[in-house]
Amino acid sequence: MKKLVAILSIFATQYNFARHIIIDAEQPQLIKVYAEDTESLNLVKNIMSACGLYCQETTTCSKGDNCLYILAGSDIKLDQQSLPDNYIVYYTKPFKTVHPELLQNALVIWDVSWENIARYKNAFSHYYYLPNENYTYLDPVILSCYLPLDLLSTYKKLLQYSNSVNTDISSHVPTLFCHAYFLKPSIMVEAGVRGHEGSNVALQAVTQPYNSYLIGIDINDDSRVYNNIPHATFLQMDDRKFPAHFKTMKVNKSTIDFIFIDTSHEYQHTVDEIRLFTPMLSEHGALGFHDSNIAPLYNRTAYARLNGTILRGNWEDAVRGVAPAIKQELNIDFDEAQYVNRTFTKDSYVWRFIHYPFCNGLTIVKRIQKI
Ligand SMILES: C[S@@+](CC[C@H](N)C(=O)[O-])C[C@H]1O[C@@H](n2cnc3c(N)ncnc32)[C@H](O)[C@@H]1O
Structure with missing residues (x-):
């Protein structure tokens, strides 16, 4: 050895x-x-x-x-x-x-x-x-x-979509698809929808192999996005109200396999989401976060995509609460600008933490083993 x-x-x-x-x-x-x-x-x-x-x-x-x-x-x-x-x-x-x-x-x-x-x-x-x-x-x-x-x-x-549609999440679409697929999900949640783009494209593609149930949540009415997805529901609400609402939903499982969070990016909101959503996860469930590395380049005015493009913009005043909330709530320190793949222990579980620095950041946090 x-x-x-x-x-x-x-x-x-x-x-x-x-x-x-x-x-x-x-x-x-x-x-x-x-x-x-x-x-x-x-x-x-x-x-x-x-x-x-x-x-x-x-x-x-x-x-x-x-x-x-x-x-x-x-x-x-x-x-x-x-x-x-x-x-x-x-x-x-x-x-x-x-x-x-x-x-x-x-x-x-x-x-x-x-x-x-x-x-x-x-x-x-x-x-x-x-x-x-x-x-x-x-x-x-x-x-x-x-x-x-x-x-x-x-x-x-x-991957073709990801290299052709240049957004702040486009590089992560195949990555998100793979991580969600690896969880063999019965139920997934997309918190923060906005349109049939980014996370919605990735998660909708995962529903097919497992016939997974996809729940979309947004404070705005994005129901039209969900009308065309078989086996899916859209909820117009503040996502912090979702745990209580989920108890009233007639679904054949009491836990959720993947919860993808891409909402306000505010610190306290993200803290609330982590506290409210973590207890809803299944034994091998995961949380995903977008915007965990907002515009890190050129004095915080730009980000790079995996297809080699760089978007410069007016990001100085962007809300950057996601990474600080993850660090505090999961008690894990990481450099948002670097790729990270490691484990940590929390609440009687070993978790895997994977952070991708590209395209405003994607972080996957998944339970891998009960201690
Ligand atoms: C950045 S967009 C989501 C983008 C989408 N995930 C994608 O990949 O293209 C953020 C969304 O979060 C929604 N949002 C903001 N605060 C929210 C809250 N408290 N509860 C639910 N949705 C919220 C906004 O209405 C907006 O549509």
């Missing part, structure tokens, strides 16, 4: 994936790695081991084997007939030629270079920038490897 840890540390040092990314989800299928060169192969293997994923090296690709392939390199020489059914393209270096058919059929394109991305992004928007020296970018990118094959086309659409 010591030897294994030592080997992993060497890889981690080499590629700076010093901390393991822990997702608390099962790997649903075998991952096969078809790499053009040893460097690309080692890079994929290091990423997989940093994330606790199992992969197998291969020199040929097959159809119909229900595996997820990672095709890694800079000039992947596979013709249309030889491509596997389900694959991620990982450009590990600058490439010479864009191969439209390869990219069109890829479930996701991971790319080490913005110059590469610039050459195809107008035609193919299902990409993620994945620099090989910075694990901050690795967590959102790797989540697709924990999805079953039949959900990867949904994921692809969400």
Whole structure:
């Protein structure tokens, strides 16, 4: 075991994936790695081991084997007939030629270079920038490897949406989808709706695989957004009144699996939400928070998206109560500007805390074990 840890540390040092990314989800299928060169192969293997994923090296690709392939390199020489059914393209270096058919059929394109991305992004928007020296970018990118094959086309659409619709939450849409999906939710709550955008797009997509029940809450009337979602209810109310209201609802479960909070971002309001919603969570339930890192760049006037765009605006006076409320109520200190993946203990549970600094911040706090 010591030897294994030592080997992993060497890889981690080499590629700076010093901390393991822990997702608390099962790997649903075998991952096969078809790499053009040893460097690309080692890079994929290091990423997989940093994330606790199992992969197998291969020199040929097959159809119909229900595996997820990672095709890694800079000039992947596979013709249309030889491509596997389900694959991620990982450009590990600058490439010479864009191969439209390869990219069109890829479930996701991971790319080490913005110059590469610039050459195809107008035609193919299902990409993620994945620099090989910075694990901050690795967590959102790797989540697709924990999805079953039949959900990867949904994921692809969400990634296309996320890279095309530039908002303060757009980068988090695939991430939110994955984290909510991993909870196998029967009931989810979206507190703060506003429209069919951002969180609503992600959570609506999760309702399909599990036939989950989605409850939307907003102080304003956003009922039109919910009219088109089967198995969903919209409640126009202050979300702090929801716990009492939930007791009167005729649902077949007394707890909620995922509560996503994106409302006023005021400190006291967020404190109230954490205190009121935490007791409603199921055994392996989670809270999600948007706006836990509002406009951190250029003297708090801008934020960066995962697609490389930066939005500058008038954010100096923005309400920034979410992160302080999380820190106080969960008794956890973190730097909002950094990616964080760690556990903490509270109220007889071990919780996982994952914080994504991009796009005004997304924080997931989930119960993983009762003590
Ligand atoms: C930032 S928007 C939500 C955005 C949405 N989640 C998305 O991803 O696009 C915040 C929403 O919270 C709602 N809101 C503010 N205070 C609230 C409260 N006390 N209870 C319920 N909703 C509230 C606002 O009406 C607004 O629609």
